[in-house]
Every structure is written in structure tokens, then in C-alpha cells.
Amino acid sequence: MARVNNWQLGREMSYWYPEARPQKQFAAVFDTNKCIACQTCTLACKTTWTSGKGQEYMLWNNVETKPYGSYPLAYDLKLLEMLNGQQWNGNKYEGQTIFESAPAGERVLGWRPEQQDYAYPNVGEDDCAGQVDHGQFLSLPHMNWFFYLARICNHCTYPACLASCPRGSIYKRPEDGIVLVDQGRCRGYQECVRGCPYKKVFFNPMTGTSEKCIACFPKIEQGIQPQCFVNCIGKIRLAGWISKPGQVRADNPIDYLVHIRKVALPLFPQFGLEPNVYYIPPIHAPVSFNKQLFGPGAGEAVKTYRNAMNDPDLAGLLCLFGSTEMVVSRFSRQGDSVTGFDERGSAVVRVPLREPVHVRPAVDTKNQLVRINCP
Amino acid sequence: MKYAVFILAIISAACSRPQKTVNEVVAVSAAKLPMDPADRAWDNAPAHIARMIPQDLVEPRLMTPSTQQVTIRSITNGAEIAFRLEWEDPDSNDLPGPAKMVDACAVQIPEKIEKDLPEPQMGQEGKRVQVTYWRADWQAAVNGRGDTIRDIYPNASIDHYPFESKPLEPGSGEQKEMAMLYAPARALGNIRGGPRTVPVEDLVATGPGTLTPGPPLGANGRGVHGKTGWSVVISRRLPEGLAPNQRSHAAFAIWQGAKQEAGARKMRTGWIPLVRRGS
The missing domain is CATH 2.60.40.1190 (Immunoglobulin-like)
Structure with missing residues (x-):
């Protein structure tokens, strides 16, 4: 194995191949606080890419309710248990990644979901078991909170699916970092399904090959955000490019949120893949849970996010989420408005930090009537 | 005995x-x-x-x-x-x-x-x-064995395949072409599953x-x-x-x-x- 730099772990780690970062890396930020689990993203993806035979069970995009939801079933818990409790020391991960803890004869520490594990994509939906008049019927570790976690392929810098494939059928595009399964070369061994800790590679029993999220690369190549982004009702998503470590740009929306303000964090960084979908953690979930999912910076990230209303640049950037179909490569705030620019530097969207509020009096004195809210 | x-x-x-x-x-x-x-x-x-x-x-x-x-x-x-x-x-x-x-x-x-x-x-x-x-x-x-999901999962319930819906005529060139969009491995000639003449x-x-x-x-x-x-x-x-x-x-x-x-x-x-x- 090679030694590579994983900035999310604050250290070097072992990986199957030498470090080879792409010229540009596709990345995204999801604001968990805005997601309402309407599953429009899920259907946007489903109708676009996975309506074929053998793809019926596949959800390249899914939204699960944390803490109990998961698709496939317990994908996260199983691996966390296999890792058997690992430790961070400040911002440095001192535990073992799934590459470093690979058993003898394996490329990564992994497991393969069975068919029934895919049977309940919405398991745990809205489960929070809060206070009721006659006392709680159940006593569970997480009682009075939940949040929605939207997930796609993380197009990782160090993909475990790619490392797991014994025949090099999975590749990371040098031009944009998107991770793809070569459908002409895959022989359906399902090693990638076993290796991906996020379980975002799916075996198609009709074609006999494994398939996965392609980050809507035909759209990305035209500077347009993927289907699950542009169809998001809650405007929780922003697609863009994350710079290489040491080349961070303050006017790059992803860099600003991830590297500068550190308000958006990777999902399960401890697995060691350097995933490139980043999450603004939920403000109502316990810090300990957030830290398990998003790493040691989760507490500070919530504080920064809570203060966004007093933080015009951050608030402005958050206003760009869902504001345009185009990929915003650069942003700039001028006073009370923020502008997003595409890769060529053309302004593609301008939005105010605060929408004007119009209060319509309940009593219309001019017309001598009282307005009501129902037709 | x-x-x-x-x-x-x-x-x-x-x-x-x-x-x-x-x-x-x-x-x-x-x-x-x-x-x-x-x-x-x-x-x-x-x-x-x-x-x-x-x-x-x-x-x-x-x-x-x-x-x-x-x-x-x-x-x-x-x-x-x-x-x-x-x-x-x-x-x-x-x-x-x-x-x-x-x-x-x-x-x-x-x-x-x-x-x-x-x-x-x-x-x-x-x-x-x-x-x-x-x-x-x-x-x-x-x-x-047939080439449908029910041949693999007999109890499967299928709502809709876009490539098997009107106005596409079953078996027509247009219909087959659209079906290939949803089976990229087959479209590339990588016949890992489906109909075969030899095993x-x-x-x-x-x-x-x-x-x-x-x-x-x-x-x-x-x-x-x-x-x-x-x-x-x-x-x-x-x-x-x-x-x-x-x-x-x-x-x-x-x-x-x-x-x-x-x-x-x-x-x-x-x-x-x-x-x-x-x-």
C-alpha cells in the first residue's frame, strides 16, 4: 500500500494506490438543517438514471432519517462496529481507517449487504419517540430528536470501491474527480459493493454489473448541477469544486464552507476515504452524535452555522444554495446581495441576503373588510 | 439376507x-x-x-x-x-x-x-x-430462463419501465434503443446477464x-x-x-x-x- 495525505484525518494514511488528486474535484455541501425528506432528490435521480431492469431497488440518492434510518440497513452501524471504536486526538484521527484495518487477504475492511438489507429504504423515518402524556412507551438511546441525511456517492478522493476492484474497472476521472464504474469492463464480482462503506455501489442482477451515482457528469460537463441538486425543494444542496489542500480560495463556495469557515464536514471521515460531499451538521442533534458522523469539528460547525445571521458572507453564500441551476465556482457579496459566478467568470445568479417582507394588515380600512386566510 | x-x-x-x-x-x-x-x-x-x-x-x-x-x-x-x-x-x-x-x-x-x-x-x-x-x-x-426481473424475483411488482411504455411499440428499433439507455453494460456489449446462446x-x-x-x-x-x-x-x-x-x-x-x-x-x-x- 502507498502512503497518502488525508487532510480530513490530519495525517497520512495507507491506500491501495499512490496519491493522485484530479485536476478538479467535484464536491458538494448539503445543509441537513434545511432538508425536509420530501425525497424529490431521490425521485429526480430515480427517474433519470435508475428506471431500468435490475435497478428497481437502487437509490443512488437516498434520504434517511437519523439516528435510526439507514439504506441499506445499518450500513453505518455495521462498519462502525467492525472498526470497534477508534479515537480522534483533537483534529487528528488516531484510529485505523478501513484500509489500515483490512484483514489478511482483503483490500479493505468491508461487508456486503444482502437483498433484504435494501428492502426498507425509509426505515426509521421520523422516529424520535418524544414525550407523550402518559410517559414514554420505549426508552431508546436517542429520544427527542431526528434529522434527515441525504446521501449520494461521495466521489471520494480515496474511493474504497476503486481500491476494492481487483480488475481496475472503477476509475476516478482526472478532469473532475467523478468516480465511475466502467460498464464495459465490470464483471460483477461485487467487490466494490463490499468495499464502499457508504454502500453507494449497487449490483444490477439483470446486467450482471455494478452501478453507481455518476454525479450527472453529462450535466456537470456543461456547468450544470446534478438532478438531485436542481430538483431539491428545500434548496439544501450546492455543487462545486473543492480545491487541493494548500490551494484554498476564499471566493470558492465549497472551499469557503469546508476549509475556511469549517461549517461543512465530511460524512464518516474516520473511514479514510476523504469523501467530497460535505454536510452542515444538524443543530438539534447531540454533539456526540454529530461528531461520530461528521468528525471532531461538528460542535464548532454548529456554532458557526447558528451565528450565520450575524455573518453576512456566510449568510450570503448559504443564500446561493438552490438559487441557480448552474455550478457556482466563485461567489462575491456586495452589501446585501451575493453574486454567483460560473467557471468563465460570468455572473449566473444574484440574490439578496434577506428577502423583503411585506406585512398585509388583517383589517383593510380602505375597503372596510377583514382579510382571512382561507378562500 | x-x-x-x-x-x-x-x-x-x-x-x-x-x-x-x-x-x-x-x-x-x-x-x-x-x-x-x-x-x-x-x-x-x-x-x-x-x-x-x-x-x-x-x-x-x-x-x-x-x-x-x-x-x-x-x-x-x-x-x-x-x-x-x-x-x-x-x-x-x-x-x-x-x-x-x-x-x-x-x-x-x-x-x-x-x-x-x-x-x-x-x-x-x-x-x-x-x-x-x-x-x-x-x-x-x-x-x-427469461430476461425479466420476475425470472429472478418471481414476486417482484413492476410499476413502470419508461422504455416499455406507449408510444413506444414493443420490439421496435426505437424501443430497443431506449431500453439500452437503461442497461449501459449491455449497450457496451458487456453481456454479463440476460439472454445468451452459450453458457x-x-x-x-x-x-x-x-x-x-x-x-x-x-x-x-x-x-x-x-x-x-x-x-x-x-x-x-x-x-x-x-x-x-x-x-x-x-x-x-x-x-x-x-x-x-x-x-x-x-x-x-x-x-x-x-x-x-x-x-
């Missing part, structure tokens, strides 16, 4: 042909290749019993040995060569799916007869090997991880699962230069789907001498 059983046992032993075992794979001549694994013509070919070892040279390795041995017989008609592989496997696994692997076997032969053999594990650069690969799900397709494929390799479709060698096959395991016939064109009484080599691999074996996770043999008998 005791004597009757004893006499019956003696008669039975006398009637069944003793299994001739040899320490190499001997391809005997016949006018016609028997493609049915149960064809009595196979009794004329001596059996070679090959001990199998786990693939433990490259990751992912097979860490728990499964198939202990494979019994190999071979027949040639002078233009093609057929092998019958028999191994114990009480479970027939011919349905693919998530975490569901299928039973399979393969015959590997050096592309050229040379003094220095290629690496037994998938060959090496400059020393290509030819692999003829059979799979149980492909056999099921050849035997008549085998011709492959070549120059080392682990390099397996790729090779020049057509007319491969064919037929596998039947019995009470104790599989009996599979694999045929292909006679290896180049394998004249009567000449030697080449062959290696064999077995995958048990029930044990999650696929790809590199397999039981294999080393090179075994392959001799063509007859004129």
Missing part, C-alpha cells in the same frame, strides 16, 4: 467400470464431442483428479478453502477439445443478485505451447493464457486483473447440477499446436456461489499436463 447384500455388492462392483485415474489430463479421440455431461462417451476418457488450492496470491484472496478437488476428463475430435469438470457442491447457485454469487468453473490453457510456462495464475505479460469460463446463471438462461465465454489474460474477452474460440458448454454437485462440459477450439501425442498444459478453477466466491475468490489448480492421445 446378509449374504444377499454381500453378493449384490460384488455384482454391482463388477458391473460398474472402475474409474481410471491418470496423473495428467489425457484428451482421448472421438468422432464427436459429447456435450452432455451424462453422455457415456465420457467413460472412455481417463479421469484426472486434481487437488485444488485457494487463490491466495493476490488480494482479495480466498482465505477459507472450499472445493477440495475437481475430476477432469477430456475428449477431442481433432478440431475441438472438450473437458468435463465434476466437483462436489450440494447447492446450486444460479441466481445472481446483491450478495448472491453464482457457481462457475473455468479452463485455462497457454496461448502458445512453450517450454517456459506462463504464470499459472492468469498468465503474465508476454505469455497470454486463454480462459474458457462457464457460469451457472448463463446455463439457466440458455436452458430457458460460456472466451477470454484471455496476461496476469491477475487483466481478464478480457479474447478472440472467439468457438467455446460452448453445458452444466448439470446433480445430487452431489456439478458436472460441466466446456468445449473450445483445440489449442494451437496440440498435435496427437503432444503436450500442453491446463489449469482449472471453481467458484462456489454459496461461499461468496467470485473473481479472485476462487479455488484453483496449478498447471497440469494436457496430453492429446490418438492419431
Whole structure:
């Protein structure tokens, strides 16, 4: 194995191949606080890419309710248990990644979901078991909170699916970092399904090959955000490019949120893949849970996010989420408005930090009537 | 009664042909290749019993040995060569799916007869090997299993496929073209699943991880699962230069789907001498 730099772990780690970062890396930020689990993203993806035979069970995009939801079933818990409790020391991960803890004869520490594990994509939906008049019927570790976690392929810098494939059928595009399964070369061994800790590679029993999220690369190549982004009702998503470590740009929306303000964090960084979908953690979930999912910076990230209303640049950037179909490569705030620019530097969207509020009096004195809210 | 059983046992032993075992794979001549694994013509070919070892040279390795041995017989008609592989496997696994692997076997032969053999594990650069690969799900397709999700999941409920909806006419060019959009592997000619005319494929390799479709060698096959395991016939064109009484080599691999074996996770043999008998 090679030694590579994983900035999310604050250290070097072992990986199957030498470090080879792409010229540009596709990345995204999801604001968990805005997601309402309407599953429009899920259907946007489903109708676009996975309506074929053998793809019926596949959800390249899914939204699960944390803490109990998961698709496939317990994908996260199983691996966390296999890792058997690992430790961070400040911002440095001192535990073992799934590459470093690979058993003898394996490329990564992994497991393969069975068919029934895919049977309940919405398991745990809205489960929070809060206070009721006659006392709680159940006593569970997480009682009075939940949040929605939207997930796609993380197009990782160090993909475990790619490392797991014994025949090099999975590749990371040098031009944009998107991770793809070569459908002409895959022989359906399902090693990638076993290796991906996020379980975002799916075996198609009709074609006999494994398939996965392609980050809507035909759209990305035209500077347009993927289907699950542009169809998001809650405007929780922003697609863009994350710079290489040491080349961070303050006017790059992803860099600003991830590297500068550190308000958006990777999902399960401890697995060691350097995933490139980043999450603004939920403000109502316990810090300990957030830290398990998003790493040691989760507490500070919530504080920064809570203060966004007093933080015009951050608030402005958050206003760009869902504001345009185009990929915003650069942003700039001028006073009370923020502008997003595409890769060529053309302004593609301008939005105010605060929408004007119009209060319509309940009593219309001019017309001598009282307005009501129902037709 | 005791004597009757004893006499019956003696008669039975006398009637069944003793299994001739040899320490190499001997391809005997016949006018016609028997493609049915149960064809009595196979009794004329001596059996070679090959001990199998786990693939433990490259990751992912097979860490728990499964198939202990494979019994190999071979027949040639002078233009093609057929092998019958028999191994114990009480479970027939011919349905693919998530975490569901299928039973399979393969015959590997050096592309050229040379003094220095290629690496037994998938060959090496400059020393290509030819692999003829059979799979149980492909056999099921050849035997008549359909190409719908209900053929794999009988209770599946299908709401809608966009490529099977009006105004597209079933079987029309437009309809087939649209269906391919939702089956990218098939569109690229990578026929891992679905309709097949033969349950085998011709492959070549120059080392682990390099397996790729090779020049057509007319491969064919037929596998039947019995009470104790599989009996599979694999045929292909006679290896180049394998004249009567000449030697080449062959290696064999077995995958048990029930044990999650696929790809590199397999039981294999080393090179075994392959001799063509007859004129």
C-alpha cells in the first residue's frame, strides 16, 4: 500500500494506490438543517438514471432519517462496529481507517449487504419517540430528536470501491474527480459493493454489473448541477469544486464552507476515504452524535452555522444554495446581495441576503373588510 | 439376507467400470464431442483428479478453502477439445443478485505451447493464457430462463419501465434503443446477464486483473447440477499446436456461489499436463 495525505484525518494514511488528486474535484455541501425528506432528490435521480431492469431497488440518492434510518440497513452501524471504536486526538484521527484495518487477504475492511438489507429504504423515518402524556412507551438511546441525511456517492478522493476492484474497472476521472464504474469492463464480482462503506455501489442482477451515482457528469460537463441538486425543494444542496489542500480560495463556495469557515464536514471521515460531499451538521442533534458522523469539528460547525445571521458572507453564500441551476465556482457579496459566478467568470445568479417582507394588515380600512386566510 | 447384500455388492462392483485415474489430463479421440455431461462417451476418457488450492496470491484472496478437488476428463475430435469438470457442491447457485454469487468453473490453457510456462495464475505479460469460463446463471438462461426481473424475483411488482411504455411499440428499433439507455453494460456489449446462446465465454489474460474477452474460440458448454454437485462440459477450439501425442498444459478453477466466491475468490489448480492421445 502507498502512503497518502488525508487532510480530513490530519495525517497520512495507507491506500491501495499512490496519491493522485484530479485536476478538479467535484464536491458538494448539503445543509441537513434545511432538508425536509420530501425525497424529490431521490425521485429526480430515480427517474433519470435508475428506471431500468435490475435497478428497481437502487437509490443512488437516498434520504434517511437519523439516528435510526439507514439504506441499506445499518450500513453505518455495521462498519462502525467492525472498526470497534477508534479515537480522534483533537483534529487528528488516531484510529485505523478501513484500509489500515483490512484483514489478511482483503483490500479493505468491508461487508456486503444482502437483498433484504435494501428492502426498507425509509426505515426509521421520523422516529424520535418524544414525550407523550402518559410517559414514554420505549426508552431508546436517542429520544427527542431526528434529522434527515441525504446521501449520494461521495466521489471520494480515496474511493474504497476503486481500491476494492481487483480488475481496475472503477476509475476516478482526472478532469473532475467523478468516480465511475466502467460498464464495459465490470464483471460483477461485487467487490466494490463490499468495499464502499457508504454502500453507494449497487449490483444490477439483470446486467450482471455494478452501478453507481455518476454525479450527472453529462450535466456537470456543461456547468450544470446534478438532478438531485436542481430538483431539491428545500434548496439544501450546492455543487462545486473543492480545491487541493494548500490551494484554498476564499471566493470558492465549497472551499469557503469546508476549509475556511469549517461549517461543512465530511460524512464518516474516520473511514479514510476523504469523501467530497460535505454536510452542515444538524443543530438539534447531540454533539456526540454529530461528531461520530461528521468528525471532531461538528460542535464548532454548529456554532458557526447558528451565528450565520450575524455573518453576512456566510449568510450570503448559504443564500446561493438552490438559487441557480448552474455550478457556482466563485461567489462575491456586495452589501446585501451575493453574486454567483460560473467557471468563465460570468455572473449566473444574484440574490439578496434577506428577502423583503411585506406585512398585509388583517383589517383593510380602505375597503372596510377583514382579510382571512382561507378562500 | 446378509449374504444377499454381500453378493449384490460384488455384482454391482463388477458391473460398474472402475474409474481410471491418470496423473495428467489425457484428451482421448472421438468422432464427436459429447456435450452432455451424462453422455457415456465420457467413460472412455481417463479421469484426472486434481487437488485444488485457494487463490491466495493476490488480494482479495480466498482465505477459507472450499472445493477440495475437481475430476477432469477430456475428449477431442481433432478440431475441438472438450473437458468435463465434476466437483462436489450440494447447492446450486444460479441466481445472481446483491450478495448472491453464482457457481462457475473455468479452463485455462497457454496461448502458445512453450517450454517456459506462463504464470499459472492468469498468465503474465508476454505469455497470454486463454480462459474458457462457464457460469451457472448463463446455463439457466440458455436452458430457458427469461430476461425479466420476475425470472429472478418471481414476486417482484413492476410499476413502470419508461422504455416499455406507449408510444413506444414493443420490439421496435426505437424501443430497443431506449431500453439500452437503461442497461449501459449491455449497450457496451458487456453481456454479463440476460439472454445468451452459450453458457460460456472466451477470454484471455496476461496476469491477475487483466481478464478480457479474447478472440472467439468457438467455446460452448453445458452444466448439470446433480445430487452431489456439478458436472460441466466446456468445449473450445483445440489449442494451437496440440498435435496427437503432444503436450500442453491446463489449469482449472471453481467458484462456489454459496461461499461468496467470485473473481479472485476462487479455488484453483496449478498447471497440469494436457496430453492429446490418438492419431
